Amino acid sequence: MNLAKKAAAEAACRHIKSGMVVGLGTGSTTEFAIRRIAERVKRGLKISAVPTSKATEKLALSLGIPLVDYNEFLESGKQADIDIDGADCVDPLFRLIKGRGGAHTREKKIAVASKRFYCIVDTTKLVEELIGSVPIPVEVEPNRWEEVADSLLRFGRAELREKRGKVFITDNSNYILDLSPNADVGEPERLEVDINRVPGVVDNGLFTKRLPDILFVGHPDGSVRVLKNE
Numbered sequence: 622m623n624l625a626k627k628a629a630a631e632a633a634c635r636h637i638k639s640g641m642v643v644g645l646g647t648g649s650t651t652e653f654a655i656r657r658i659a660e661r662v663k664r665g666l667k668i669s670a671v672p673t674s675k676a677t678e679k680l681a682l683s684l685g686i687p688l689v690d691y692n693e694f695l696e697s698g699k700q701a702d703i704d705i706d707g708a709d710c711v712d713p714l715f716r717l718i719k720g721r722g723g724a725h726t727r728e729k730k731i732a733v734a735s736k737r738f739y740c741i742v743d744t745t746k747l748v749e750e751l752i753g754s755v756p757i758p759v760e761v762e763p764n765r766w767e768e769v770a771d772s773l774l775r776f777g778r779a780e781l782r783e784k785r786g787k788v789f790i791t792d793n794s795n796y797i798l799d800l801s802p803n804a805d806v807g808e809p810e811r812l813e814v815d816i817n818r819v820p821g822v823v824d825n826g827l828f829t830k831r832l833p834d835i836l837f838v839g840h841p842d843g844s845v846r847v848l849k850n851e
């Protein structure tokens with residue numbers, strides 16, 4: 622799928638012009654975009670970029686992309702011109718689940734603070750039904766994860782995320798609960814709001830409000846389908 626991811630990423634990057642502020646998402650598909658942007662920066666493209674995770678920040682810095690600090694950018698109240706980011710799955714209404722890398726809270730903030738949100742995926746990410754396709758990542762305050770997991774039981778079973786035998790810690794120093802929702806949990810729009818109402822929840826990986834403006838779907842043969850959300 623690497624060819625598909627790369628093709629989708631590069632198609633989205635063609636929209637980047639000098640003078641823009643660009644949101645940089647997180648994940649393996651976005652990594653292709655970051656590498657492409659870095660090549661263009663070396664050839665004279667003048668942009669500044671806002672990273673959505675420490676991993677993205679590290680990679681972008683190592684490749685020489687000029688960065689704006691994530692917190693300073695949000696505090697400035699300014700908007701990015703384009704945000705480019707991947708997704709774990711996307712349905713026909715352009716609704717997403719994100720956060721397999723644990724960065725969805727920052728990713729959502731930057732997507733909301735961007736004039737245009739371009740989502741880059743390969744064909745394996747396309748689903749008919751959003752709910753039930755992949756677990757929904759829920760970022761939680763560490764000292765409340767057990768009570769949050771209990772409260773989330775009305776939506777489904779939530780499992781504390783671990784990585785290499787240790788509790789996974791987000792860039793915001795929080796934990797992640799991966800929620801496998803019950804089949805009768807209802808509409809994703811409502812679920813996104815209801816999960817965030819649980820005390821101790823920071824944000825969840827459902828993106829049903831800030832939808833992508835364009836979806837770039839990379840195919841295994843390197844072709845790209847461009848779907849506009851109009």
Ligand code: A5P
Pocket residue numbers: 646647648649650651706707708709718719720721722723724725728
């Ligand atoms: C990071 O937390 C996620 O939201 C990623 O954007 C998403 O998981 C897509 O990642 P890949 O491009 O690696 O599949």
